[in-house]
Amino acid sequence: MKIPIVLACTILLTSGNIRAQPATVAAGITETRATVSLAILDERGVRSPKHSGIVVVVTNVSSSPIGVDRYPGGHGEMDFRVDVRTSDGHPVKKTRYYRALLGESHEGDAEIPATSPVLALVAPGEKIKTWVNVGKLFELESGMQYEVSVQYMDPVSKKWIVSAPLAINIPK
Numbered sequence: 001m002k003i004p005i006v007l008a009c010t011i012l013l014t015s016g017n018i019r020a021q022p023a024t025v026a027a028g029i030t031e032t033r034a035t036v037s038l039a040i041l042d043e044r045g046v047r048s049p050k051h052s053g054i055v056v057v058v059t060n061v062s063s064s065p066i067g068v069d070r071y072p073g074g075h076g077e078m079d080f081r082v083d084v085r086t087s088d089g090h091p092v093k094k095t096r097y098y099r100a101l102l103g104e105s106h107e108g109d110a111e112i113p114a115t116s117p118v119l120a121l122v123a124p125g126e127k128i129k130t131w132v133n134v135g136k137l138f139e140l141e142s143g144m145q146y147e148v149s150v151q152y153m154d155p156v157s158k159k160w161i162v163s164a165p166l167a168i169n170i171p172k
Contacts (some may be wrong), residue, residue, distance in 0.1 A: 034061065034154055034157065034159075034161055035060065035061060035062040035064075035066050035154055035155065035156040035157065036058050036059060036060060036061060036062075036066070036068075036152065036154055036155070036161060037058075037059045037061050037161075038056070038057070038058060038059075038150065038152050038161050038162070038163045039056070039057040039059070039163065040054050040055070040056055040057075040148060040149070040150060040163050040164075040166040041054065041055040041056075041057060041166075042054065042055075042166060042168060043055055043131065047168065047169070047170055047171060048135065048142070048170065048171075049135055049139075049140040049141055049142055049170055050135045050136070050140075051133060051135050052133065052134045052135040052140055052168060052170060053131055053132065053133050053134065053135075054131075054132050054134055054148055054150075054166060054168070055129050055130070055131055055132075056076065056079070056080055056129070056130045056131075056132055056150050056152075056163075057127050057128070057129050057130075058122075058127065058128045058130070058152060059125070059126070059127045059128075060122040060123065060124050060125060060126050060127075061124075061125075062124060062156070063124050064124065065121050065122060065123050065124065066121075066122050066155050066156060067119045067120070067121055067122075067155055068119070068120050068121075068122050068128060068155055069117035069118070069119060069120075069155070070117060070118050070119075070120045070128070070130075071115050071116075071117050071118075072115060072118055073115055074131070075115060076130040076131050076132040076133075077098070077101065077132050077133070077136065077137055078101065078115070078117075079130055079132075079152070080130070080132065080150040080151060080152050081102075081150065081151040081152075081160070082098075082132060082134060082137055082138075082148065082149075082150050082151075083148070083149045083150070083151070084134060084137075084138045084140070084146050084147070084148050085146065085147045085165075086144065086145075086146060086147075087144075087145040087146065087147065087167075089147075092138045092139065092140065092146060093138065093139045094137060094138055094139075095136065095137055095138060095139055097111070097112070097136060097137070098136070098137040098138065100112055132150070134146075134148055134168070140170050141170065142170050142171065142172050143170065143171070143172040144169075144170050145167060145168070145169050145170075146167070146168050146169075146170070147165040147166070147167055147168075148165060148166050148167075148168055149162060149163050149164070149165045149166070150162075150163045151163075
């Protein structure tokens with residue numbers, strides 16, 4: 001029996017206002033109900049090209065506990081796929097570290113953390129928050145605005161869930 005997919009809702013913080021936007025689902029998901037929702041929150045801190053954090057929130061929207069792989073040691077970039085685009089939609093160049101982490105390149109000596117995932121049990125309705133330093137993954141520039149989105153593999157369906165984009169500004 002085919003069950004239509006339940007789309008997640010993403011909360012974006014913009015100038016103190018909260019608005020909800022539906023998340024999109026990666027191509028190919030038509031038969032399995034999502035067990036997680038995905039949201040990106042703006043880290044309200046000092047922002048620079050090398051330090052531009054976001055908080056990714058994964059929520060168990062199913063009626064059963066699920067196991068979620070987490071990488072210890074403050075390496076949130078290992079839990080998600082991150083995409084950054086300029087305000088006009090062009091992809092931003094990935095850092096050597098992020099290309100190596102994704103297996104796209106083995107150039108130079110990018111230091112990839114030697115860590116293994118730990119299974120975390122997440123109860124229905126429970127949220128897991130993870131900090132990700134976007135500035136460590138992409139070559140951001142001062143005075144620019146970017147759109148950040150993340151993808152997360154649903155632990156049950158094994159399909160990618162994609163967040164709605166979050167606009168971030170890098171001050172001059």
